[in-house]
Amino acid sequence: MLCDDCKKRPAVVHLTKMVNNEKYEKNLCEQCAKETGEAQIAFQPKYSIHNLLAGLLNFEPGTGAALTKNQGVMPVCDNCGMSYTEFSRSGRLGCAMCYTHFSQQLEPLLRRVQGGTQHAGKVPGRTGGTLMLKNKIQQLRQDLQKYVSNEEFEKAALVRDEIKQLEKDLNEKGGE
Amino acid sequence: MSLNNILDQPLTSWMKDPGPDNDIVLSSRIRLARNIGVIPFPNRATEEQLNQVVETVKNSVGDLTKETGTAFMFLDLDKISPLERFVLVEKHLISPVHAQEAKYRGLLTGADGVVSIMVNEEDHLRAQVILPGLQLEEAWQVANSVDDILEAKMDFAFSERQGYLTSCPTNVGSGLRASVMLHLPALVITNQIGRVLSAISQLGLAVRGLYGEGSEAIGNIYQISNQMTLGFAEREIVENLQSVAGQIVEQERLARDYLFKNNNEQLADRVFRAYGILSCARIVSSQEAMRLLSDVRLGVDLGIIQEIDPKIFNELLVKTRPNFLQKIAHRDLDAMGRDMMRAEIIRQTIKRQT
Ligand SMILES: [Zn+2]
Ligand SMILES: [Zn+2]
Numbered sequence: 101m102l103c104d105d106c107k108k109r110p111a112v113v114h115l116t117k118m119v120n121n122e123k124y125e126k127n128l129c130e131q132c133a134k135e136t137g138e139a140q141i142a143f144q145p146k147y148s149i150h151n152l153l154a155g156l157l158n159f160e161p162g163t164g165a166a167l168t169k170n171q172g173v174m175p176v177c178d179n180c181g182m183s184y185t186e187f188s189r190s191g192r193l194g195c196a197m198c199y200t201h202f203s204q205q206l207e208p209l210l211r212r213v214q215g216g217t218q219h220a221g222k223v224p225g226r227t228g229g230t231l232m233l234k235n236k237i238q239q240l241r242q243d244l245q246k247y248v249s250n251e252e253f254e255k256a257a258l259v260r261d262e263i264k265q266l267e268k269d270l271n272e273k274g275g276e
Numbered sequence: 277m278s279l280n281n282i283l284d285q286p287l288t289s290w291m292k293d294p295g296p297d298n299d300i301v302l303s304s305r306i307r308l309a310r311n312i313g314v315i316p317f318p319n320r321a322t323e324e325q326l327n328q329v330v331e332t333v334k335n336s337v338g339d340l341t342k343e344t345g346t347a348f349m350f351l352d353l354d355k356i357s358p359l360e361r362f363v364l365v366e367k368h369l370i371s372p373v374h375a376q377e378a379k380y381r382g383l384l385t386g387a388d389g390v391v392s393i394m395v396n397e398e399d400h401l402r403a404q405v406i407l408p409g410l411q412l413e414e415a416w417q418v419a420n421s422v423d424d425i426l427e428a429k430m431d432f433a434f435s436e437r438q439g440y441l442t443s444c445p446t447n448v449g450s451g452l453r454a455s456v457m458l459h460l461p462a463l464v465i466t467n468q469i470g471r472v473l474s475a476i477s478q479l480g481l482a483v484r485g486l487y488g489e490g491s492e493a494i495g496n497i498y499q500i501s502n503q504m505t506l507g508f509a510e511r512e513i514v515e516n517l518q519s520v521a522g523q524i525v526e527q528e529r530l531a532r533d534y535l536f537k538n539n540n541e542q543l544a545d546r547v548f549r550a551y552g553i554l555s556c557a558r559i560v561s562s563q564e565a566m567r568l569l570s571d572v573r574l575g576v577d578l579g580i581i582q583e584i585d586p587k588i589f590n591e592l593l594v595k596t597r598p599n600f601l602q603k604i605a606h607r608d609l610d611a612m613g614r615d616m617m618r619a620e621i622i623r624q625t626i627k628r629q630t
Contacts, residue, residue, distance in 0.1 A: 179314055179316070180316040180317075180320045181320070182320060190319070191444060191445075192317070192319055192398070192443045192444050193317065193441075193442075193443055193444070193445065194316050194317060194319065194320035194443075195314055195315070195316040195317055195320060195433075196311060196313070196314050196433035196435075196441040197314055199435060199438055199441050199448075200435075206445060209445060210438070210445060210448070210506060213445065213446055213504075214445075214446075214448070214449065214504050214505065214506035214507055215480070215504035215506060215507035215508050216506060216507020216508070217437070217438075217506065217507065218437060218506075218507060219435075219436070219437060219438055219439030219440075219449045219450070219506060219507070220439075220449075220507055220508055220509050220512075221439060221449060221450035221452070221508065221509045221510045222420070222423070222439075222440075222450065222509075222510055223434075224427050224432045224434050224440075225427065226427060226428075226430075226431055226432070227431050227432055227433070227434045228434060228436075229436060230436075231436045234436075
C-alpha cells in the first residue's frame with residue numbers, strides 16, 4: 101500500500117480518525133507521518149497555539165529554517181512588510197496578502213493543522229467573487245447525477261438547463 | 277443600556293434564561309473571526325489603520341440595532357479603567373488579551389449580552405454569540421445573521437481557496453470557533469473524566485478546564501471546542517460539536533444517576549458540607565468557592581438541596597471573580613479583603629434564597 105499523502109513511499113503508519121462522526125483512515129509513510137504530526141496535535145492541554153505553530157514552522161525542512169540561511173530568497177509580504185521568518189517566530193500573519201505571498205510555505209502547514217486546504221464554508225457576497233456561483237453549479241451537478249441514476253429524466257433536464265444558464269453567467273463574470 | 281449596566285450586572289441574559297440541558301451545559305458559544313480588506317491585521321497595523329477599522333465598525337452599530345431589534349453600543353476600551361476591562365473579561369465579553377491593550381481597541385455589544393464583537397483583538401473583528409444551555413445551532417444562526425449585517429458594509433478578506441483570512445492560520449477558512457461549557461462533577465467524582473476527555477480529543481476537538489491550569493478544572497467546568505476551521509462547512513463543525521456535547525451530557529447523567537442510587541449518603545454528605553461552608557464561612561478563596569459551588573450545584577440539580585435556585589450558581593461564578601469583587605466593593609482589595617468579601621457575597625446570595 102502506498103502512502104496517501106506522497107503516493108511514493110510505502111505506507112507504514114495507519115491512523116484512524118473520527119471527523120464529524122465519519123471514520124477516516126489514513127495510511128502514511130514514515131516521513132509523511134512525522135510531517136503531519138497527526139498524533140501530537142490532537143490533545144494539547146495547557147497549550148499556546150502560537151508556540152505550537154512556531155515550533156512546527158521552525159522544524160519544517162525546506163521552508164523556515166532552510167530559508168533563514170539564504171536571506172536572498174526569503175519571501176516578504178509587500179503589503180504589510182512581514183517576512184516569513186517573523187511569521188515562523190510569532191505564528192501570526194500580518195495581512196490578507198500574506199496568504200498569497202507565503203502560499204507555498206502555508207500549504208503544507210495548513211494540511212497539517214487543518215482538516216483540508218480548500219475552504220468549504222460560507223462565502224461573503226461582496227468579496228466572494230464567483231465562488232458562490234461555482235458552489236451552486238457544483239451542487240446542481242450532484243443533483244443532476246442523482247436524478248439521472250434515479251431515472252427522473254424530466255427533473256434532470258431542468259437541472260441541466262439551470263447549470264447551463266449559471267455557467268453562462270459565470271463566463272460573463274469571469275470575462276469582466 | 278449604559279456602560280454601568282454592562283459592568284455592574286453579574287448576569288448577562290445568557291446566564292439568566294435557562295436553555296436546553298442547562299443542568300450540565302452552562303453555555304454554547306460561536307465565534308467568527310473576520311478581517312477587513314488588505315488593512316494589516318491588528319498585530320501589524322499602524323494606529324491610523326487601527327482607527328480606520330474602529331470607524332468602519334462604528335458604521336454598523338445602527339444596522340445591528342435596527343436589524344436585530346436589540347440596542348447595540350460601541351465601547352472604547354481606552355475610555356474605561358483597566359479594572360473595568362477585566363470585569364468585561366470575567367463576564368466573558370472580551371478576552372484577556374483584549375483587556376491588555378486598550379488604544380484603538382473596542383467592544384461592540386448588544387444590550388442583552390448575547391452578541392459581542394471584539395474590535396482589533398487578534399483579528400479586526402471577532403464576533404461572539406453566547407446562548408445558555410446546549411444551543412449551538414441557534415447560536416450559529418444568530419452569528420451568521422450578524423455576519424451578514426456586518427458584511428453588508430465591509431469587504432471581508434476572503435480567498436476562494438482559504439476562505440476567510442485570519443491572522444493565525446489555525447482560524448482560517450470558516451473563522452469559526454464553536455464551544456460549549458460543561459459542568460461535569462459526576463464524571464470527575466466517578467473517575468471517568470480522563471476516559472471521556474481523551475475520547476473527545478480523538479475527535480478533532482480541544483478540551484480545557486475553564487478556570488484551572490491545563491486539563492485540571494477547578495469547579496469541574498470544561499470547555500470543548502473545534503480545532504479545525506478550514507475544509508469544513510460551518511454547519512458540519514456545529515453539528516459535530518453539538519452531537520459530541522450531547523453524548524457527554526448523556527455520560528454525565530448516567531454518572532449522576534449512579535452516584536444518586538449507589539452512594540446517596542456520601543453524596544448528600546459532600547453536598548451538604550459544601551452548602552454548610554458556603555452558608556457560614558467568613559473567608560473563602562476563589563478556588564475553594566469554585567469547588568464548593570460545584571458540589572452545591574450538583575446537589576441542587578439532583579434535588580438533594582431544594583431551597584436554592586440553580587441560577588445563583590452562574591451568578592456566583594461571575595460575582596466571586598477577583599475583579600468583579602473589587603468593582604462592587606468600589607475600592608482596591610488585597611487578597612484577604614477579597615476572600616472576606618467573597619464569603620460575604622456568597623452568604624448573602626444564598627440567604628436571599630432561603
Ligand atoms: Zn508519504
Ligand atoms: Zn502581509
